[in-house]
Amino acid sequence: MEGSINITPNNSEIMDVKEASGFLKISEAKLRRLVNEKRVPYFRIDGRILFSRSSVESWVESLIVQPTGKSAEDSARDAADTIWNGTHGG
Numbered sequence: 001m002e003g004s005i006n007i008t009p010n011n012s013e014i015m016d017v018k019e020a021s022g023f024l025k026i027s028e029a030k031l032r033r034l035v036n037e038k039r040v041p042y043f044r045i046d047g048r049i050l051f052s053r054s055s056v057e058s059w060v061e062s063l064i065v066q067p068t069g070k071s072a073e074d075s076a077r078d079a080a081d082t083i084w085n086g087t088h089g090g
């Protein structure tokens with residue numbers, strides 16, 4: 001069914017605190033703090049704190065720190081230069 005939410009076990013679109021903390025590899029207490037601080041996307045149904053897997057995945061993506069100022073090629077070249085010079089006395 002288009003637009004429906006997948007709620008099958010082990011690959012659920014909707015996660016409770018225990019499942020979401022496992023998914024994020026943080027403690028349930030830490031996740032509850034993030035909820036209280038409104039730093040993680042969540043919703044409540046009948047008082048239960050729930051998470052959309054896709055929303056949590058998007059949130060995690062937004063937290064990823066990207067390298068600045070250099071292309072991947074420049075960074076690789078600098079790493080190779082460091083290794084070469086460090087190994088061969090420069």
